Each structure stands twice: as structure tokens, then as C-alpha cells.
Amino acid sequence: MKRLEKLSTLRINPAKSLNFKYKNKKRTGLSGDTVATALYANGIRIFGRSLKYHRPRGLYSLDGESSNTCMQVNGIPNVCAETTLLADGMQVKAQNVAGSPERDLKGFMDKLDWAMPAGFYYRTMHKPAPIWPIALKQVRKAAGLGKISPTFQMPGTYDEIYPRADVCVIGGGPAGMQAALAAAENGLRVILLETRPWLGGFFDYRTVQNSAGESLAQTARQMAQQLDQKTNIRVLKQAAVVGVYNNNLVTAFQKGQGSDYFDERYVEIRATSVVVATGCIERPLLFENNERPGVMQIGCAHRLAHTYGLLPGKQAVFSVGHDLGLEAALDLFDLGLEVTCVADIREDGQDPILLEGLQQRHIPFFRGWVATCAHGTGALNTVTLATTTGTLEKEFACDLLVASAGATPLTGPLSLAQAKLAYEPYTGFFMPQALPANIQVAGRMLGLNHPAAIEASGRLAGILAAADCGASVDSRLKEARENMNQLPGPGPGCKLVTAPVQGRKTFICFDEDTTVKNVKQALAMGFDATELIKRFTAAGTGPGQGGIPGHNLPLLVAQYHGDVTATAMPTTVRVPLVPTYIATYAGTNHDMCKRTPVHASQKAAGGVIRRIGVWKRARYFSKDLSCRTEIENVRTNVGILDASTLGKFRIWGPDALKALQRVYVGDMSNIANGKVKYSAMCNEDACIIDDGVVVKRGENDYYFTTSTARAGATVEWIRYHTRYDGWQFHMVNLTDAFGVINLAGPNARKVLQKVTDADVSDGAFPYAGYREFMIKDAIPVRSMRLGFVGELSFELHVPASYMQSLWDVISKAGKKWGIRNFGLEAQNVLRMEKAHLIIGSESEQRTTLHDVGLGFLWDRNKSGTKTVGAVALRQTENQEGRFKLVGFKMEDPSRPPKDGAIIVDNRIKGYVCIARHSFTLKEPVGLALVEAQLAEEGTRLQIYEDECKGEHIYATVVPTPFYDPEGKRLRM
């Protein structure tokens, strides 16, 4: 199709052509085209078929409020062709057609509308009950538009930004732009969000002149330039507002333009004040076959020509209710469109200049007439016009019907911002009754038509928004108000809801093929509230998100009740305002994790890394996942483990001891010099949440450890439980500041002795001791002798920056004995053989200190400390029916039960926490939580494993620890 040239309003670049494919043919469009306009330029008029009746559908609004032009683009279904810019190489396919959009084999469905009245799927296909599964399958195949395979991988880059603004302006038309400029005058930070790829709104494509003699399009472009030059205004184009929340939180999705690094990004703005200037859309005119290809709204016809250089037809009839329709008729006539006649719903009130223009061009003008029926099978060929009462009729041949019932405001963002809307009878608009704090409204959505009034309202709103931010605006505000008062106010709106028709094929919702007849059926069945009708007829529940039924539905229902002003309310609007990809919500797919200082060398040494919470740690250093070599090496030789993830804290200050006493169940006041104290923390239900050791490094100065999982919460926990006391103490989380090496095995001391001059003999550094010394005279170490794995071991805490060096030093020194790395799995088995607790493995949310056999850690005689958990410990220590932690051995020693296997008699009596084959003991052992009456030594336990098909296995409760019960090895 040949493009109109030399129009100042064009947004396409005739010099830059783009290739795309549609229906297996290579085609071209221009840079600036949307997929829809590019297809239109290639002669495509039928873009797809509707959901239920498979009616042909085409361009209607150019803003994608319906699914008419939803197409598959580059494999992605349901892409809105009207709002997606054409890109080179795009593969475009039609949806929901059997055959082609022009010749859809399912087109016969249109003749079956009588079988599908409102809500028919609620009342059919389910009796007799057995037919429902069959019906379900067929309905599933027929429902929906696009297709996607379950293995589809969404391409593209998705990002997110969280800019902060003083003023957020929603809408980049003349009012929005003026608001942004006005607010920016105070030096405030302004962000403006605009859905289209350019600013300008409804000025952008209009050549009528304002009072200064320049076209509105020119005015808009100049304003846009002004915004560009302001460094404190940030403009986001192709950004559609999705949600508005409490405290002026505005969310939007922005599509990337060619040069952007993202395909889509999520924008979340916290603004002090918000200006809503979203403008208006056209209220669809309701008449028979109102959605036939060839029927389009005023803006669509006007913009096809002015923005994209495409004349929307050859011979046109206009049926409008707004001066914009008259303006479009004149402009398009001048560009070569034959205009058969213009029918205006309004009896009077038209702009006399426009009427004169029609006269000059000899275009017949019908006052008080409206389209009642569009004719033509695939595309339009005739239109029936009638008086608005329906008495007199005429028919006209045409291939374009420009139809519109008037304007209606885009109230979505305002609704979400909790503004109360009410019907205003003069304009016929839903207007905000009371605005929430720090929200301003401007522009066409207030019913203004005059260009200067629209701009002035924007300026006023911008100044008010600046005042909301605390800027001083008095003189400018006064001037702006005076200016507004001198300009024309809101104009009378066209209130016609439907043409005089029965409504069998008058579509109130294009997405769901809901007709006026369906609405009448619903009303007859007693659904007389708009919200009920919406759901019963499905009107407004499609991808267009109610854009087409919009305000027509509540106005129609209000008309039924006879009193529009009192009862009409738009249906509840919910986030998201526009359809959005799940990929955009998912955002960037960062895998965030923490690594220890020796992560790389662990990996290089053959460590198999796994995630544990937020950390990446080495789980195995063997190909044999039973880790036999690692385990036996620790029992007989010496092994080295990276324990850097251990929680580590310093607490100090005059009341530091009080804070420790509050959260630890033991008595922290008697920690001996040079010794660690092992203790536990419980919650207020006496359930154990953490265990660790505490060291007193100085007067009122303590260093303590926690489990890896609790490290993040510890500071918060301690501060929470001391929040009423007003104590003087400080805490710092040193978890990431210190690395930890666990050197374990009978040869551990020999290795350590090689690298330090300090006396680390058993006499000088006994079990449960704490010492600080230097390694190689250079690395400062805090060392503890603990026994988690049941062998002689030294826990070496070093500042993280020294960790790698210490690792290298010890590894080198240990070569003589064949020192080996061991990982978390080996550590797990080793500590299991000693029945040492891992919180979360041998305990759960309801396991108390007593249940796991650590009741001895609790000092009940501690008084005045209000220790967290003490009350419940006292109350539960003799409670009956509790679980107890026990050790067990298998009757059949060939294999251990699976972790998590349940222990049963005729009911569930407990579960296996961990079980492994022990190489040390040469048989399988495990730990389990069982009901107290099964906890006695010698009890037989019946174990049910997942998928055991009724074959239980058996174990016996035995005393723990299994290995070295007297703890001689630890104390070497």
C-alpha cells in the first residue's frame, strides 16, 4: 500500500524499511510501524478470529484494548500487535484460526450463537455427569486464543528499576507534559510515564491550529523537546502503568526500544505526589456487527493516516458523537478519502468551524443519526444509518465506517489510587468525587476539550503536585487558577449508550464475544448488578482487560434501572491494568548466593558444591557419595573442613552479660577464662532454635557462635528480646568477617604444632578450651577445642582475608600425614555417630530442649534473667506425650532406612531424622524422634519407608553416642 507522504505528523521513517514474515510470505514495513500497521500496510484487513463465534476481526482502536489483533510474534502468543513496534526479522502468525483469518473453517460458529446464550457453560455440558470430562477436553481445545507449549522458553532480558521521584506524572499528553514542566520548575524530581513510543497524546497527530497559529502536533513536539532539555524530568516511554498502591507507589512495565539493554523492565516508583493525566479513549458505539473489519474508531482512522501514512479506506461513512469525528472526516477527505456522509448522534453543539468545513467539501451531515448495522461477510461493504429513535433508516455503500459514541476517561490508575468515582451527567464521564491525598488530576479526563484548557489544567495540576511536595507555589498557583477560569470548561458529552437495535450481534465485549442480547439475557435471569453481569456473561474478562466494554457496560445496566446518575459505577479495576508477561514479573533471574573465602580452592581440590540456604558449600570430596575415604581419614588420621559459614558475633558493653543471660538457657556468668561454654537458645515455647559456644574475651566483652542457619537472625533476635530493657550493649555480626577451619583427627595436633610456636599440647590447651595465638608468626587465630565430629579437633577462626593463606599453610603442613579435605556429608556422618545435634535435622519447630536430651544445658536456678524459653521449659519438662530423640540400630544390618522414613505401629509414632551406614561401627545406625513411650532402650521400632509396598523394616533403640561413648577421642 502506498503511504501518504510529507505529513508533519508522521512517526514512521519512510527511508528505513524492516522485513518480517506473515503467512509464509516475506513482507516489509517501516521503522515506527507497529506490527498491526505494518500488516495493514501490506493489505491485511482481517487479523484474526474472535474467541467464541470465530468472527473476523481487524483494526478498531490502534491501542489494543481488545484481543482483535492479538497475534503470535516470534513464537510468543497473544502479543498485542497494535502496541508492539515492528522489528526486523519478526515472524508473525494469526491465532485462533483453522485455516487462515480470511477463511477460517470454524467460521460457522457464528451461526450457532443461539446455542450459546449468556452463561451457557455454567448450565450445559455437565448433565449427565460422565459427559463432563469429554466436554472439558473439547472446551479446552476451543477456548483461548494463542498456543504455547509447556517447554517454551521465554526469550529476552528482563530488568527492574526502583527510581524515587517527587512527582510522578502518568500520561505524556499535553496535560501530562505541562504538569511535568510545572512541577519541575521548583527543581523537583519528576518522572513521566507514557505508554506510546512518543510523547504528545491526542495532540500528536492533529493538524488543527491552536490560537497561536501552530498545529497541535507542532505544539506537542515542542513541549516534548522542552521536557527533554530539563535534567530533572525523567521520561519513560513505552511504559504502561500497571498498578497504583498506598503511599503513591506506582508500578509500570516498560518495553525496550531497539537500543535498550532490556526487552521489558519493571518500574516501581515511590512518589510524594502523583498527577494522573491519562486522557480519554473512545466509547465504542454499539450497533449490529459493530466489530466488523472496516469499522474503526475515530482515533484509529485519523492516526492510521496522520501517524502511519495509511489511508484507512476508499469510501467512508462516519457515525460519531464528538467533534473529533468531524475533524477526522475533514482531514481524511483532504487526504483523498471519499466521505459519503457524516452522521452525528448529537442534535447540536458541534463546533461551527467544523460544520462549515463539511459544507465546503459538500459532505452530507446528518444530525441525530447513528449507525445501526454494518453489512458484509468478511469485510464491510454497506452501513445502515438510522435516526437515534430508530424511526427512519438509510443505507450507504462504504468500505470504512468510522464509529464512536464519544469520549470516556481512562480511569484505571485513578481507581487503583482509591479515588471515588461517580457519574457526572453533563460530560457523561465517571469523574473523581474526592481525590486521595497527594493525587492530582488533569486534562481530557476532566471533560475538557479546548487545547489551551487542557494544557492549563496540566499546569495547574503540576503546581498543586509541587505544593504537595512542600514547594512554595503561591503566586504561580494563583496565576494558574485565574488562567483556568478564563478558559472553556468541560464540554457536554454524548450520552447515547446503544443505537436502537435488538442487539443480537451488537458486541459489547469483543474479547469474549458478549453481545447486548447476552446482557439482556443476564438481566432477564435476575443478574441486575454490573459486577454480576460482567462475570455471568464474561464481558470484560478477556485480554483487553475490559477496555472495550469499559464504561458501556455500567452505563447500559444503569439505563436498564432507569437512573444513570445514581447507580452507574465502573466495574472494579484490579492490577495489572494491562496484560503483562510473567517473565517481566519474574524479572532478572539472579542466583544470589554467598561463598566462603576458600570456595575456589575447595572446588579446585575436587569439592562438589551444593547450596545450603544462601551459601554454597562443599558437600563431597569423593566420587563415592558415601564419603568413606573422607570419614575414615578423619577417624584415623587428619582432615580439614571449611566451616566459615558458622555464625560469629561479638557482644560487648556494660549490659552485654544481661543480654546473653536473656537468650541463652545456660548461666553465662560463670564462663571460665580460657574456656568455651556450650549452650542453646530456645524460643518462648521452649523449642530449641540454636546452639553454640560463648567465650569471654574480656570484661563485658564476649565472642559467641551460632549455627549457620541462624546467623542472619541472631542480632535481630537478641535485640527483640531486650527491647523493653533499655540496656547498654553493642553487637556486631562477624560471620562474614571470620573464616573458620576445622582441623580434625588424631593427627590434628601434630599438624598444628608444625605451624605454630604456641603450646597446643593437651595440658596447655585442653578440651573445651579457648586460645588465641599466631600461625607462622603472621596469622592471628582464635582457636577452640570442640568435638562435633568426635575426634581431637581444633576450630581455627581467622579474619577472612587470612583464610586462604591459613588453608594453604595447613594443607602444606599436613601433606606429611596425607591430610585430606572432608565435606558436609562426611561431617554429617561423623557427628551422627556421636549423636550430636544439627538443628532442623534432629529437631523441628515443636521440639523442646528436653526432647533432644539437652535439658542439662538449662540452668533452672538462674534468677531475674527472664530467659527466653525458661517459662515453657519449666512447664514442659514433665509433659507427657512428647517426642524424644533416640539412637537406633537395624535388625537387618544390610542397609539403613531412608532419611525421613516414618516410625509406625497402627499410627505414626515418629520419624527417622538421619540414618547412614557407619564405616566406623561397621553397621547402619541412625537418630529418630519418637513418642516418649517408644524411647526406652531396647524398644523395637517399626519403620515404614516411602514406596515400601507394605514391607516394613525394624530397628532397636540403643544408647548414644554410638561411637566412643566416653568421649576419650575428643579429649586426646
Place this chain on the structure above:
Amino acid sequence: MAMTLTCPVCGKRNGYEFRYGGEEKGPRPDEADLSPRAWCDYVHMNRCLAGVQEEWWCHKDGCGVWFKTHRDTTTNLEVDKPEAQS
């Protein structure tokens, strides 16, 4: 999240930065004569007011302070301390 809270140290911040710490129930009751039921009620039972309640929040992604504030649970907006008790 849409909510904002006013940290006594850092000022008004996004809701994301905070952790909820439960309704204000006052310090722990005296242990003498405290029945298990009364203790459980103190720990677990909440008033669940539809209206303004006093509650604890932690500025976990900021200064880490625990503080009390009033919030209207029906609008999910922080409010100034009400004149009358709700």
C-alpha cells in the same frame, strides 16, 4: 510493598525494609502463678483488631532497630498515635 513505615532512626522508608514483630503485648508477665494457658495466650494469642493497633517492627534492611508504631489494619497505613485508645 506499598506500605511505608517511619523508622525512628532513619525516617520514612519502604515497607520492604522492615520485618513485622507482632502486636504490642507489653513485657513478659510475672512467672509466679503463671499457668501454661496464660503463658500460651501471652505468646501466641493476638487481638487481631480491625482498626488501629500498636505493633513492633524491625528495620532489618537498615539500622536494625526495633520500634513500636501504630497502624490501621483496615487501610494498611501507618498512623500517628491516636488520641483515644482503640
